Amino acid sequence: MDGDGRLTALRAAEGKAMAMFEAIERSGIIAPGRTEREIEQDIYALAESEFGVIKHWHKRIVRAGANTVCVFSDNPPILEVAEDDIVFLDLGPVFDAWEADVGRTYVVGDNPEKIRLCQDLSRIFDALERHFQETPDITGAELYAAAQAMAADAGWIFAGAIAGHTVDEFPHARIPGNKDHSRISPENPTRLRDPDGHGNPKHWILEVHLADQTRTFGGFYERLMART
Secondary structure, eight states: OOHHHHHHHHHHHHHHHHHHHHHHHHHTOSOTTOBHHHHHHHHHHHHHHHHOOOOBSSOOEEEEGGGGGOOTTOOOOOOBOOSSEEEEEEEOBEETTEEOOEEEEEEESOOHHHHHHHHHHHHHHHHHHHHHHHOTTOBHHHHHHHHHHHHHHTTOEEOOSOSEEEOOBSOGGGSOSOGGGGBOSTTOOSBTTSOOTTSOOOOEEEEEEEEOTTSSOEEEEEEEOOOO
8 A cells, every 4th residue: 555545544543533532522431530440441342332443552541640641651550530630541443454543631620720731732732743744854853852842832841751653554563673763752863754664654643741840740642643
């Protein structure tokens, strides 16, 4: 499949994943008094029953409260959603052999700083995506640095160890090459528009992970980054 076909398949998978978010929101399973594990189990069941998803290319992540500042590789103690809380989901369902990777944050309550952080996630994502589109030779390290700067300008800390990664037909992790070059991070000096180990265009998931200055709470937003 050529690059345009691969991108079309990835966008279709993401569209289904976004519909999953809508179903999760309608279900009301994100609520005070429920544990992260209970919510995660309900998402797994919903994904299978309503969308036929039985394969997830990475672990399903539900993080609440203090755990929202943790990065993907962390395994913090399971928390219960509080009355005035913030919760994020990071999901990696596979649809028709194509990977989706989506993240979204929810404010439980009316804390103004948590609401502001939640709003800034998508705003900073859009700004970073524009920066990528307007800078053809941008490297992974340069886009990560831009994410840090935009977070700081908004009064937040950029909490992610990376700001994104490639996504493809499952399993993309088997594509040959230096794995640092498949991440948006300080360790990637290569152009994001360079081809992958098979000579195909790379398609990128952009991640925005913000935290307050004391790292008390955070939020997460990710999806496919448009390519020009």
